[in-house]
Amino acid sequence: xxxxxxxxxxxxxxxxxxxxxxxxxxxxxxxxxxxxxxxxxxxxxxxxxxxxxxxxxxxxxxxxxxxxxxxxxxxxxxxxxxxxxxxxxxxxxxxxxxxxxxxxxxxxxxxxxxxxxxxxxxxxxxxxxxxxxxxxxxxxxxxxxxxxxxxxxxxxxxxxxxxxxxxxxxxxxxxxxxxxxxxxxxxxxxxxxxxxxxxxxxxxxxxxxxxxxxxxxxxxxxxxxxxxxxxxxxxxxxxxxxxxxxxxxxxxxxxxxxxxxxxxxxxxxxxxxxxxxxxxxxxxxxxxxxxxxxxxxxxxxxxxxxxxxxxxxxxxxxxxxxxxxxxxxxxxxxxxxxxxxxxxxxxxxxxxxxxxxxxxxxxxxxxxxxxxxxxxxxxxxxxxxxxxxxxxxxxxxxxxxx
Amino acid sequence: xxxxxxxxxxxxxxxxxxxxxxxxxxxxxxxxxxxxxxxxxxxxxxxxxxxxxxxxxxxxxxxxxxxxxxxxxxxxxxxxxxxxxxxxxxxxxxxxxxxxxxxxxxxxxxxxxxxxxxxxxxxxxxxxxxxxxxxxxxxxxxxxxxxxxxxxxxxxxxxxxxxxxxxxxxxxxxxxxxxxxxxxxxxxxxxxxxxxxxxxxxxxxxxxxxxxxxxxxxxxxxxxxxxxxxxxxxxxxxxxxxxxxxxxxxxxxxxxxxxxxxxxxxxxxxxxxxxxxxxxxxxxxxxxxxxxxxxxxxxxxxxxxxxxxxxxxxxxxxxxxxxxxxxxxxxxxxxxxxxxxxxxxxxxxxxxxxxxxxxxxxxxxxxxxxxxxxxxxxxxxxxxxxxxxxxxxxxxxxxxxx
Numbered sequence: 001x002x003x004x005x006x007x008x009x010x011x012x013x014x015x016x017x018x019x020x021x022x023x024x025x026x027x028x029x030x031x032x033x034x035x036x037x038x039x040x041x042x043x044x045x046x047x048x049x050x051x052x053x054x055x056x057x058x059x060x061x062x063x064x065x066x067x068x069x070x071x072x073x074x075x076x077x078x079x080x081x082x083x084x085x086x087x088x089x090x091x092x093x094x095x096x097x098x099x100x101x102x103x104x105x106x107x108x109x110x111x112x113x114x115x116x117x118x119x120x121x122x123x124x125x126x127x128x129x130x131x132x133x134x135x136x137x138x139x140x141x142x143x144x145x146x147x148x149x150x151x152x153x154x155x156x157x158x159x160x161x162x163x164x165x166x167x168x169x170x171x172x173x174x175x176x177x178x179x180x181x182x183x184x185x186x187x188x189x190x191x192x193x194x195x196x197x198x199x200x201x202x203x204x205x206x207x208x209x210x211x212x213x214x215x216x217x218x219x220x221x222x223x224x225x226x227x228x229x230x231x232x233x234x235x236x237x238x239x240x241x242x243x244x245x246x247x248x249x250x251x252x253x254x255x256x257x258x259x260x261x262x263x264x265x266x267x268x269x270x271x272x273x274x275x276x277x278x279x280x281x282x283x284x285x286x287x288x289x290x291x292x293x294x295x296x297x298x299x300x301x302x303x304x305x306x307x308x309x310x311x312x313x314x315x316x317x318x319x320x321x322x323x324x325x326x327x328x329x330x331x332x333x334x335x336x337x338x339x340x341x342x343x344x345x346x347x348x349x350x351x352x353x354x355x356x357x358x359x360x361x362x363x364x365x366x367x368x369x370x371x372x373x374x375x376x377x378x379x380x381x382x383x384x385x386x387x388x389x390x391x392x393x394x395x396x397x398x399x400x401x402x
Numbered sequence: 403x404x405x406x407x408x409x410x411x412x413x414x415x416x417x418x419x420x421x422x423x424x425x426x427x428x429x430x431x432x433x434x435x436x437x438x439x440x441x442x443x444x445x446x447x448x449x450x451x452x453x454x455x456x457x458x459x460x461x462x463x464x465x466x467x468x469x470x471x472x473x474x475x476x477x478x479x480x481x482x483x484x485x486x487x488x489x490x491x492x493x494x495x496x497x498x499x500x501x502x503x504x505x506x507x508x509x510x511x512x513x514x515x516x517x518x519x520x521x522x523x524x525x526x527x528x529x530x531x532x533x534x535x536x537x538x539x540x541x542x543x544x545x546x547x548x549x550x551x552x553x554x555x556x557x558x559x560x561x562x563x564x565x566x567x568x569x570x571x572x573x574x575x576x577x578x579x580x581x582x583x584x585x586x587x588x589x590x591x592x593x594x595x596x597x598x599x600x601x602x603x604x605x606x607x608x609x610x611x612x613x614x615x616x617x618x619x620x621x622x623x624x625x626x627x628x629x630x631x632x633x634x635x636x637x638x639x640x641x642x643x644x645x646x647x648x649x650x651x652x653x654x655x656x657x658x659x660x661x662x663x664x665x666x667x668x669x670x671x672x673x674x675x676x677x678x679x680x681x682x683x684x685x686x687x688x689x690x691x692x693x694x695x696x697x698x699x700x701x702x703x704x705x706x707x708x709x710x711x712x713x714x715x716x717x718x719x720x721x722x723x724x725x726x727x728x729x730x731x732x733x734x735x736x737x738x739x740x741x742x743x744x745x746x747x748x749x750x751x752x753x754x755x756x757x758x759x760x761x762x763x764x765x766x767x768x769x770x771x772x773x774x775x776x777x778x779x780x781x782x783x784x785x786x787x788x789x790x791x792x793x794x795x796x797x798x799x800x801x802x803x804x
Binding site: 015018019022049052053055056057060061063064065067068070071072074075077078079081082083085086092093094095097098133142143144 | 454457473474477481484488496545546
């Protein structure tokens, strides 16, 4: 089998931990696998370099930031290769460029455009373990680019896809994806399997483990991800396409997003272009709108609600007041809300899931301010102070601890 | 004018010092010059990375060391570019590869084979200051290589040569080349000018400022070097071809090398091949022989003396004992010696220089154990405990403080 492993910053946080990673890699190699290992910078390094840059400028040039930040992963990659060589394994370190990773020109947030795997394949054929500095590539002009936060995951998934690897194991300090945040609900259970779509909807649960861009890329390329801890021996969580033959789990997990603020616009004239006008103005100010809800129209007027990140509420308010206030009946704003989401591919065919949620929350005296549903998700905006309680009662109601 | 400047590790040792370097660069740019700036890693960084590697292996692979060690210069280059941009200057950071530096395949001690200056020239034409990460390049396979200790000087000299720069200014924490080590002779004087050849002979004086490989390359490419301090405003020392029209200075400086051990072989059969045999055996053991002196033959026997670094004396002794001892009359070894050298292009045509040296040392009761001369240098091996005294009386005799 060809296995791509990726070790995050905490997993390679110091020299001893890099040694530990070398032992893990060696074990997988000893089991007869071909291996490509992607590494992040040692934890803290990237932040240190960013601080250095901010000593000189609040807005350092992105082109130079890429040369700066790409150095951390190179250090880890070469150290891991040296550790493995000392243990008697053939190992070669490669920069993103040497690994054939070509990106577009968006410095500090580049997208991988193609991977020329010739050099990696040649080294694998020689029996070598290939260690790749994550998070980086070069653009068409040969300039160093980086892939943004979590970019090493992207490197790993893209390499696994390009190489047709059998699995892409993503190691961090968390041993998998849980039904909800264990700090909120101690009975939260680790999932053995979760589909790409569920994982994308649950991103707030898994953000520490995997970012959406990586899951999207894995889905697109059909790469099976295994999220594991480098500090324990558990099986982790498999993130892959749902298996049609299995009966889908009704609910996989409950997510909580506290960084939400609600905007409600009353008596908005129900004519074409008004909603477009509002959201264009918000987009122009680079305000990220999350949920959008519009009720059925009544006497030519409708109510329009949406959520934005709490930090962007003040700016959103200004946009509404200056831009559309005179056209609508009124607006109110609530910073103290949060979003509770129930995620599960099985809910597509089970209408009872939503009913359960609403009655469970009602029984706990939690008022639902907004509701939005997709095929595999139900999201509800509730008072921020009830967020954690909502997670616990829902976790219980769907018996996720079983 | 096109100026290449190079700032060493101490000059960019912390963020404040990098800011200071940015101010210096800006000043030269403001004077109307085009500029290429080569930087070392922040002082301590390279040693830290070497320590990291040694945690895993006593003999880390050179290929991986190059990926590891080349990261430090990239950090400094991007930070300096960011600092200059913030000050309103156009600046672009480049890795060795981006600067077009191609080397041979000798990892950790690569030689520069060619420089494609197209990208640098394009940026200069745009009015940008080009900041190059020193010490590094890539080989024909696109693998990262480094140039060995002091390699950033080589990068600077090679770039100055390839670009036809008007000067190559090498900044360190020393403000130039002195007539001797000021810690030994407080009256030592900074030289305004020294020839390449003198500089090469005086390398033990200037090692902290410039390594021989850089001076040799500068001589070969006709690059005028100016050695300056980044911490003061002095004019520094110009290192260039001696000007035939000027009357050459008789003696430029006095150098002391304490890392010397003497080997004297008595009654060596004076026939072809014996000396070759001895030095081949020493070379096979990678023992660096410095001075070699053979006296005129007497009755078919000759005395052969040479010096080696003190740390290699034990191994040299073993080579002699196992290899040639039975063919010669005897050998003696002295670890406690040092080499005092008088350097000056003017001595080519002045025979009195040597006589002065011998009588001055004799008057101070210092016995000369070995003598070796070249066109521009007289080296003498003396008892180690008299080394510093010898430097002082010679410095005085040639009136170098005047």
